[in-house]
Amino acid sequence: MLQSQLFAKTRKEIPADEVSKNAKLLIRGGFVDKLQAGVYTYLPLGLRVLKKIENIIREEMNAAGGEELLMPSLHPKENWEKTGRWDSMDDLYKVADSSGRENALGPTHEEVVVPLAKQFISSYKNLPAAVYQFQNKFRMELRAKSGILRGREFIMKDLYSFHKDGDDLKRYYDVMKTSYKTIFNRVGIGDKTYLTFASGGSFSKYSHEFQTLTPAGEDTVYVCDKCHLAINEEIISEQKTCPDCGSDNLRAEKAVEVGNIFELKTKYSKPFNLTYKDESGSERDVIMGCYGIGLGRLMGTVVEVLSDESGIIWPDSIAPFQTHLLLLADAEGKAKAEAQKLYEALTKLGVEVLYDDREDKSAGEKFADADLLGIPYRVVVSGKSLASGGIEVKRRNDTTAKMSTADEFLRLLSAKS
RNA sequence: CGGGGUGUAGUAUACCGGUAGUACACGCGCUUUGGGAGCGCGUAGACAGGGUUCAAUUCCCUGCACCCCGACCA
Numbered sequence: 001m002l003q004s005q006l007f008a009k010t011r012k013e014i015p016a017d018e019v020s021k022n023a024k025l026l027i028r029g030g031f032v033d034k035l036q037a038g039v040y041t042y043l044p045l046g047l048r049v050l051k052k053i054e055n056i057i058r059e060e061m062n063a064a065g066g067e068e069l070l071m072p073s074l075h076p077k078e079n080w081e082k083t084g085r086w087d088s089m090d091d092l093y094k095v096a097d098s099s100g101r102e103n104a105l106g107p108t109h110e111e112v113v114v115p116l117a118k119q120f121i122s123s124y125k126n127l128p129a130a131v132y133q134f135q136n137k138f139r140m141e142l143r144a145k146s147g148i149l150r151g152r153e154f155i156m157k158d159l160y161s162f163h164k165d166g167d168d169l170k171r172y173y174d175v176m177k178t179s180y181k182t183i184f185n186r187v188g189i190g191d192k193t194y195l196t197f198a199s200g201g202s203f204s205k206y207s208h209e210f211q212t213l214t215p216a217g218e219d220t221v222y223v224c225d226k227c228h229l230a231i232n233e234e235i236i237s238e239q240k241t242c243p244d245c246g247s248d249n250l251r252a253e254k255a256v257e258v259g260n261i262f263e264l265k266t267k268y269s270k271p272f273n274l275t276y277k278d279e280s281g282s283e284r285d286v287i288m289g290c291y292g293i294g295l296g297r298l299m300g301t302v303v304e305v306l307s308d309e310s311g312i313i314w315p316d317s318i319a320p321f322q323t324h325l326l327l328l329a330d331a332e333g334k335a336k337a338e339a340q341k342l343y344e345a346l347t348k349l350g351v352e353v354l355y356d357d358r359e360d361k362s363a364g365e366k367f368a369d370a371d372l373l374g375i376p377y378r379v380v381v382s383g384k385s386l387a388s389g390g391i392e393v394k395r396r397n398d399t400t401a402k403m404s405t406a407d408e409f410l411r412l413l414s415a416k417s
Numbered sequence: 418c419g420g421g422g423u424g425u426a427g428u429a430u431a432c433c434g435g436u437a438g439u440a441c442a443c444g445c446g447c448u449u450u451g452g453g454a455g456c457g458c459g460u461a462g463a464c465a466g467g468g469u470u471c472a473a474u475u476c477c478c479u480g481c482a483c484c485c486c487g488a489c490c491a
Contacts, residue, residue: 012441012453013429017483037483090418091490108491142418142489149491156491209491218490257491294491328451364452371452384451392451 023147038144
């Protein structure tokens with residue numbers, strides 16, 4: 001991709017009305033644009049990151065036996081009345097058409113997935129089952145805040161699982177726990193993300209959420225460093241020690257809830273009468289679980305955790321490009337020819353490369369943009385680099401660049417892939 | 418939804434009851450090219466409505482938007 005052709009541009013100035021680090025950096029870098037409070041456009045660079053996160057989650061959900069589908073956002077009012085949530089859910093967006101017919105804009109999808117499951121689940125032979133989607137959710141947050149961490153419209157992965165009994169739900173719940181750990185490791189925040197005990201569990205005493213430690217977080221959790229577990233402050237008065245090792249040596253930290261897993265049991269299967277016939281022919285309630293990850297929130301959390309004063313430091317796994325090739329043009333045009341050659345070779349190798357071919361930008365601006373965009377490898381081709389024998393390679397989180405040659409760099413990247 | 422703050426070019430800002438200034442960005446020309454270049458010229462702006470006043474971007478009221486604190490929540 002040629003940087004001169006990028007639709008969005010970087011900005012030098014910090015938007016005056018943004019306080020959160022993720023919003024400042026993502027807007028300055030041209031990853032996202034704010035349409036209104038809590039409602040963001042993902043620009044081409046930002047969408048590349050979001051899609052990579054989505055693919056990692058997709059791989060792990062598939063590995064856990066999930067089947068991807070896509071449900072609508074526009075939900076008939078009757079479904080929401082059946083669960084009582086048309087009236088009880090304060091943050092439900094309700095829309096009426098010109099004939100007065102009312103719909104909900106889906107904030108979650110139990111009201112759609114359960115009637116759907118009724119069509120396909122009728123026997124113990126159909127269980128267990130797990131379906132998931134990536135989809136826009138709408139929640140009328142009274143106060144959207146913290147950039148893309150809390151929006152009114154956001155993309156979420158939601159998986160719904162169906163089981164014949166509580167034991168099987170519990171089994172799958174643990175499968176999801178493991179999947180989630182893998183996901184947070186793969187997107188680069190595993191060391192900062194803690195399985196956290198929170199209120200509201202049914203067969204285990206507590207429910208679970210995944211919390212990533214960062215000062216940008218809204219929640220407070222109490223961390224046990226030894227077990228890599230945490231306790232949400234909402235239950236700390238009844239659970240003052242680590243549930244695993246019993247230690248009371250816990251420290252308070254701010255954290256972002258990046259994922260959650262819930263035992264729904266029969267809460268939504270009952271209103272829709274989702275049942276199955278067991279081996280003896282008796283009719284039994286289907287037991288459910290649901291498991292969510294907000295993609296934008298996860299992306300914003302990565303920025304909060306992995307960034308410095310100059311910009312973002314994307315992990316290789318979700319960086320918009322693997323290599324940022326910077327041309328600092330020389331008078332003879334040698335650097336331009338070399339950079340062009342390297343760009344073509346990298347592209348041929350299948351490396352995602354953003355080529356800063358802009359000729360009207362100073363070296364300083366290119367370096368500043370490279371730091372801001374946070375692509376893992378920065379490669380500089382200039383008259384100076386060629387005079388010292390080749391190209392300069394620097395990882396985003398290294399402080400100094402190393403001299404290399406185009407061939408060496410190509411070998412390094414092909415070894416990685 | 419309670420409390421507080423702020424609304425000036427695309428962005429960041431200055432000043433002001435009487436002609437709205439600067440920087441960046443953008444366009445043209447020339448010179449530049451290793452950490453957000455220089456000179457010249459040019460385009461572009463007071464959230465909306467009402468009130469006070471000879472005169473309002475400025476003061477007052479209402480609305481709207483955005484941000485922060487709280488409550489609520491992925």
